[in-house]
Amino acid sequence: MTEQNRKLFGTNGIRGIPGRDLTLEFIAEMAQSIGSYFSRDHPLLIGHDVRNSSPAISKAVLSGVLSSGSNTQEAGLAPTPAHQYAVRTLGYNGGIIVTASHNPPEYNGMKVVGSDGVEISRETERAIEAVYYEKKYNKADWKSLGRTNKETRVVENYITGIMSQVDRAKISERKATVVLDVGNGAQAVAAPYLCERLGCRVITINGQADGNFPGRGPEPTPTVLHDLSSAVKSYRADFGVAYDGDGDRSLFCDENGEIYWGDRTGSLLVDYLLGKHKGGPVVTTVSTSQLVDIVAKSHDARVIWTTVGSVDVSRAMINSSAPLGLEENGGFFYGPHIPVRDGAMTTALVLEALALTKTTFSKAINALPKFYQKKAKFECPAEKREQVMKILEERSKEGKIDRTDGLKIWLDNRTWILLRPSGTEPLIRVYAESNDESNVESAYKRYQGLVEDAIAA
Secondary structure (H helix, E strand, O other): OOOOOOOOOEOOEEEEOEOOOEOHHHHHHHHHHHHHHOOOOOOEEEEEOOOOOHHHHHHHHHHHHHHOOOOEEEEEEOOHHHHHHHHHHOOOOEEEEEOOOOOOOOOEEEEEEOOOOOEOOHHHHHHHHHHHHHOOOOOOOOOOOOOEEEOOOHHHHHHHHHHOOOOHHHHHHHOOEEEEEOOOOHHHHOHHHHHHHOOOEEEEEOOOOOOOOOOOOOOOOHHHOHHHHHHHHHOOOOEEEEEOOOOOEEEEEOOOOOEEOHHHHHHHHHHHHOOOOOOOOEEEEOOOOOHHHHHHHHOOOOEEEEOOOHHHHHHHHHHHOOOEEEOOOOEEEEOOOEEEEOHHHHHHHHHHHHHHHOOOHHHHHHOOOOOEEEEEEEEOOHHHHHHHHHHHHHHOOOOEEEOOOOEEEEEEOOEEEEEEEOOOOOEEEEEEEEOOHHHHHHHHHHHHHHHHHHHHO
16 A cells, blocks of 8 residues: 555544654644644634643644644643533534544544544545645645634533433432542543532542553453452442543443443443433444344344444444444443543443432343353554455355454354454454353354464465
């Protein structure tokens, strides 16, 4: 692939390692291209997460946008969904958020959102890439450079917006105890205060914003959340929740310390919320559990399956007027608030669901059908991913294949395995699911060997 047609936007925005993939020159020119693409009727909002490189990259983004002649407002540190909600509700033309979400600390990136606060479409990504490659960005002279100011309302606007979507009185009446594993990320400035204002007793761990992510790293997975599990049991909390680095994803832990992937908790919320939003539909990715489909059908709602990526879920929700969306990695999208994944909004919805149904987290989630899952990732150089996927398809001779994103192979009516290249890291991801634990183990082991052999080829 030549430099002139190399795709810059991945699954979720532009990501790389500052100083290697993301030079200051590239960041400034890309920001200049983004500023040129948007009209100048209203300013663009510039915000960032907690990463050590984020303040410097934000300044490079700011300079690039201003040099295109567009005005900006600087929001500073806040969760990604807080920035997105601010763009939607405070009159911005769009926004650029400096974040690498759950990636390791050395990464960073840029997420671009439109005036609706939702990540720009794939078509808009390509249009901005064309501006960048063809160098058709605006070059303002000294008299027409953009202007900038500070935006201080983002976090309060976010918390107030979430509270307006839930039954505050019922939540407060329950007086829940919650443990929040902030993961040293951006929700440190929002989620604890939201839960306190909803009448909860709040215990935080890894609660200080720190771009080194010294606690358990920026990506919440069940294998790294043992401290959350222990804290929930020690404090006899109603549940625990862990956020990723920029605060748009959340994984939950029940009162017994058991941690669940996002599609199981998401299915619990779908079951609860389809009582309010009759008929759905529900949008999710091909990597999500079939449990979502079972729950949706019990409410006479359909599921719309998309490629992996929050932008694909958000845009499908908008196109189909879907109130709900989710991802297996802990992303939950609540359309009445804003159709983007949002860890704090999800926390408030779980609080409301438990308060109104008057049950425990474990009882609510264990009432759902049980499926067994296995997930793994294998390092694979970016330049080899296409070749590896071709080899895997040639060697996958069983079952029905869904090519929506990678290879999703249905081995029987309740057993599937998904093989797909990551859109944000040099990895091949493997997902397996079945209602039979032995089936999921055997399928995973078989395809693990295929993936390792294909990468080594």
